[in-house]
Structures are given as C-alpha cells and as structure tokens.
Amino acid sequence: MPNILADKKIVLGVTGSIACYKAVDLASKLKQAGALVEVILTESAQQFLSPLSFNSITHQPVVTSLFDTNSEAGINHVALARRADIVVVAPATANTIAKIANGQADDALGTTVLATEAPIMVCPAMDGNMYESPATQANIATLKERGIHLAGPEVGHLASGQTGIGRLIEPQQIASHIRLILGRNGDLAGKKIVVSAGGTRESLDPVREITNRSSGKMGYAIAEAALDRGASVVLVSTPTNLSSPVGATVVLVKDAADMYQAIITESKDADGLVMAAAVADWQPVASSGQKAKKSNKKTWAIELTQTPDIIASVSTKGLIKVGFAAETESVLQNAEAKIKSKNLDIVVANDVSSEQIGFGSDNNEVTIIDRLGRVEETGLLSKYDIAWQILDRTLEFMKAT
Ligand SMILES: Cc1cc2nc3c(=O)[nH]c(=O)nc-3n(C[C@H](O)[C@H](O)[C@H](O)COP(=O)(O)O)c2cc1C
Known part of the structure; x- marks a missing residue:
C-alpha cells in the first residue's frame, strides 16, 4: 500500500520545552507510519523526558550527548545528519532556534542541523512574549531565508496559563508537514x-x-x-x-x-x-429570506x-x-x-x-x-x-x- 513515510529516515530533535511530551506522540505516529525515527535530546529536554520514552517507541538508540563514545554520534558526529531524509526539531525552544540561526554546533542537535543536506523543519514552542520578541522573530526570519521550513506555532493555551501565540502544533499536523516536504518531488510535482x-x-x-x-x-x-x-x-x-x-x-x-x-x-x-x-x-x-412559518397547511x-x-x-x-x-x-x-x-x-x-x-x-x-x-x-x-x-x-x- 502507498505510504510516503515508509522507510524514511527521520531525525527528530527534541528540545527543552514543556511541550516535549507531544514529541513522544509524534515519534510514535511516525514509527507507526513505517518511518525510522532517530531522536536527539538536548540536555534541557532530558530534564523533561527520559531517553527511554523515545527508545521504547522508536526501537532506536537515542542520542543524548555529542561526547558519548557508546553512541554512534560519539564516534561519527555527523552520521545522523548524513543519513537523514529530513531533520525535524519539535518542539523547538527559543534557545535552539537562536542557536540554529547562529550556526552553533555545541551539542548533537546543533551539529546535526549544521551538517545535514536533508530538508530541515523547525516547530517552535514557547511563551508568547518569547516568540514575539524581536530576537526570536529575527532568528526565525534567518531560518526562513536559509530555506528551513517553519511549522507553527499556533495560538492556544500556553503553559504560562495565558492564551496566545507560541503553542506547538499538534503531532498529527507536524506529521502532515513532514509528508508534504518529503513528497514535494513526487510524480505529481508541478501539477x-x-x-x-x-x-x-x-x-x-x-x-x-x-x-x-x-x-x-x-x-x-x-x-x-x-x-x-x-x-x-x-x-x-x-x-x-x-x-x-x-x-x-x-x-x-x-x-x-x-x-x-x-x-x-x-x-x-x-x-x-x-x-x-x-x-x-x-x-x-x-429560497425564502425569512424562516417559513408553520401554517395550517398539511403539506x-x-x-x-x-x-x-x-x-x-x-x-x-x-x-x-x-x-x-x-x-x-x-x-x-x-x-x-x-x-x-x-x-x-x-x-x-x-x-x-x-x-x-x-x-x-x-x-x-x-x-x-x-x-x-x-x-x-x-x-x-x-x-x-x-x-x-x-x-x-x-x-x-x-x-x-
Ligand atoms: C518548566 C520549563 C518550561 C520551559 N518551556 C519552554 C518552552 O516551551 N519554550 C522555550 O523556548 N523554552 C522553555 N523553557 C526554557 C528552556 O528550557 C531553556 O531556554 C533551555 O536552555 C533550552 O535548552 P535547549 O534549547 O538546548 O533545549 C522552559 C524551562 C522550564 C524550566
């Protein structure tokens, strides 16, 4: 049966946002759709979630450090970047967005984003003021200029208790964006x-x-x-x-x-x-402009x-x-x-x-x-x-x- 995600190598970068938990669902959806999902957790993300959560869903090792010699990333730090069909950062914190915009490579995710030739998609998640700050907006503009795909954020309930822009889009939506990017050179391209x-x-x-x-x-x-x-x-x-x-x-x-x-x-x-x-x-x-009244007529x-x-x-x-x-x-x-x-x-x-x-x-x-x-x-x-x-x-x- 046709399946655009089957056997696709998706590197999922998860950063230190309260919306991290949605990345577990995303990884599960992608895995169920037949993708090979390799997760990189930033140090902050590990404060929210354990690698085991992803490990048990993806059945793949989870990269938690650039300098772990027991991990493939520690031996070949650009291995994931090279084999990826797409690199997805979801949720993406303001901090990670700033780091990507500046080309920083001080952790496994930064290194992978910098080294990959695959399409990159970033899904921001943060407090509304952080998102709207001139610094974040300038960083996002830089990402877009460089051809990085941005998906979200949306307006909704935020962890601060307020309602505003900054909410991570839903995993199903993220998966749809991934499909769209992976399919863009398909046999109906240009039609x-x-x-x-x-x-x-x-x-x-x-x-x-x-x-x-x-x-x-x-x-x-x-x-x-x-x-x-x-x-x-x-x-x-x-x-x-x-x-x-x-x-x-x-x-x-x-x-x-x-x-x-x-x-x-x-x-x-x-x-x-x-x-x-x-x-x-x-x-x-x-068609009557007014509601037709019930009258004595039987029909x-x-x-x-x-x-x-x-x-x-x-x-x-x-x-x-x-x-x-x-x-x-x-x-x-x-x-x-x-x-x-x-x-x-x-x-x-x-x-x-x-x-x-x-x-x-x-x-x-x-x-x-x-x-x-x-x-x-x-x-x-x-x-x-x-x-x-x-x-x-x-x-x-x-x-x-
Ligand atoms: C409870 C809690 C929730 C947080 N949620 C977010 C968030 O949703 N978005 C964000 O940009 N930063 C958030 N932060 C701040 C980041 O964790 C912090 O900037 C961290 O340095 C990000 O590191 P990373 O980008 O390497 O994962 C949160 C911090 C805490 C303590």
Whole structure:
C-alpha cells in the first residue's frame, strides 16, 4: 500500500520545552507510519523526558550527548545528519532556534542541523512574549531565508496559563508537514489538481436546507494523496468535520452554485479535476429570506430546479476530468454513460447502498472505469489507498495528453 513515510529516515530533535511530551506522540505516529525515527535530546529536554520514552517507541538508540563514545554520534558526529531524509526539531525552544540561526554546533542537535543536506523543519514552542520578541522573530526570519521550513506555532493555551501565540502544533499536523516536504518531488510535482469534497447544502430558508450524506472523506483523501505526491492542491469543499489537509488551498463553499463558480475558476489553469463532492442535482426554485412559518397547511410542496452540471461545464484544454458516480443500482452502466455524456476521462463508480463503504466510512470499494474502456475493481481499501489508485490513472492520462 502507498505510504510516503515508509522507510524514511527521520531525525527528530527534541528540545527543552514543556511541550516535549507531544514529541513522544509524534515519534510514535511516525514509527507507526513505517518511518525510522532517530531522536536527539538536548540536555534541557532530558530534564523533561527520559531517553527511554523515545527508545521504547522508536526501537532506536537515542542520542543524548555529542561526547558519548557508546553512541554512534560519539564516534561519527555527523552520521545522523548524513543519513537523514529530513531533520525535524519539535518542539523547538527559543534557545535552539537562536542557536540554529547562529550556526552553533555545541551539542548533537546543533551539529546535526549544521551538517545535514536533508530538508530541515523547525516547530517552535514557547511563551508568547518569547516568540514575539524581536530576537526570536529575527532568528526565525534567518531560518526562513536559509530555506528551513517553519511549522507553527499556533495560538492556544500556553503553559504560562495565558492564551496566545507560541503553542506547538499538534503531532498529527507536524506529521502532515513532514509528508508534504518529503513528497514535494513526487510524480505529481508541478501539477495543479482541483478536488471537490463534501455534500452541498441548498437553502430553503435561513434555517432549513436540502443536503445529502456525504462526509467529504473521499475528497479529503484524494487531496492528501495528491499532496503526498507533490501536487499543488486546491480543495473546494463544503464545511465538514475533517481537518484541512496541510499544504492544500481550501476554498469553502455552501451550495451547488458556489461550487460551480469555484470549480470553474480554479480549473482554468489546472491539470486535473477530481469531482468527489456530492453536488445536489436539484435546488429549490426559490429560497425564502425569512424562516417559513408553520401554517395550517398539511403539506408543503417545494419546487426544485436542476443545478448546473459542473464537471460537464468545465472545458479547460488538456484538463483530466475524473467524475464520481455514487449509485445504488446499475452502477457500471450509469458510470459508462457518464463518461460519454460529460466528456470525462475517468469515472469512479461506487455503490453507496452499503454501510461498510461509501458515505462516512474510512473505507471504500470502487470500480475505476476510463474512457479507453478499462474497468478496474479496487476491492475494499482505505479511501487514501483508493485515492492513490485514482491518481495513478489520472497521471497516466496526464502523461498521454
Ligand atoms: C518548566 C520549563 C518550561 C520551559 N518551556 C519552554 C518552552 O516551551 N519554550 C522555550 O523556548 N523554552 C522553555 N523553557 C526554557 C528552556 O528550557 C531553556 O531556554 C533551555 O536552555 C533550552 O535548552 P535547549 O534549547 O538546548 O533545549 C522552559 C524551562 C522550564 C524550566
């Protein structure tokens, strides 16, 4: 199964911040995703956490000193720097950020950061005043100028008890940033992919709407897989419970008309369009500005009109168009008909009548049909794995265009 983190050598530098505990979770997430995680603890970090915490998660020795002759770092002080695919400093204290900005190499982390040719990512964590101080800001600017990636901090509750900027971003977010950096030279690098996700909501009045059961998970998985492969991704989505994929440009829309506008605009310079959203086929002819009152009428007839067919309307030259056919019957026949009527390259057909797959589920089972008549059944897979297969086929058509 595709996995951008598998076998990647990640050096994780952990410094003396109260947010250290989150680095344990990060190391665990990276290890579970198949990465080889080698941890360097600064002396201050060891006041907060023991090397054993990381050692038992990563199953690798933890570097705690530059001068430990029992450690590989003590014998070859740049060994980790040389083999790293990425060096991540999380959490990064104000002190370590200052040291990196000045090129100091008085400990194992400083030496590694200075010696590596791999991409470096720094995730600051500190008190708001420390973060906003001119010295820290100047140091961060220096890091950015030198091509070091900064991720965070975010605004939130700080150890001081105050709320402000300086909070370490969550481990899941850090992992997403790592994936983005490691994937940037992937096979979709230089391609713009527009993905739609979620179910549209058509207003009847200010409090009532017609919507559908789409969770947005399939579209978000496609956006994530495309980012992992280096694409620049625009995700046109209705509001969902899902976190925005790190690195995607998210355009939030509400109804089919909004989605139409956003997709037409974003597709003008795109290489691929994947319409995974469940767009309403029908919208109310009229939407009241005021809440419709309950009256003595026993029934309420709502007149509906067809919404514009978005994917059929997009005609950017060279754009590879991927449609979804969520059906409950005659799945294949309907999908093939869609390819012709909407001028699509690929249709992903799924039977949404099953609770095991389709709406809301993390898994899906689809048939990928293309304009050359090829039919491929994926079997039951995670939505991310299915996304990868859809993008494989999309890339094939892009190369042939
Ligand atoms: C309880 C406690 C919490 C701390 N939290 C932070 C922090 O979140 N961010 C930070 O920049 N410094 C923090 N410090 C200060 C650093 O530990 C200190 O600057 C240290 O020299 C950093 O060393 P290092 O960068 O080599 O790990 C904290 C200190 C203490 C005692």
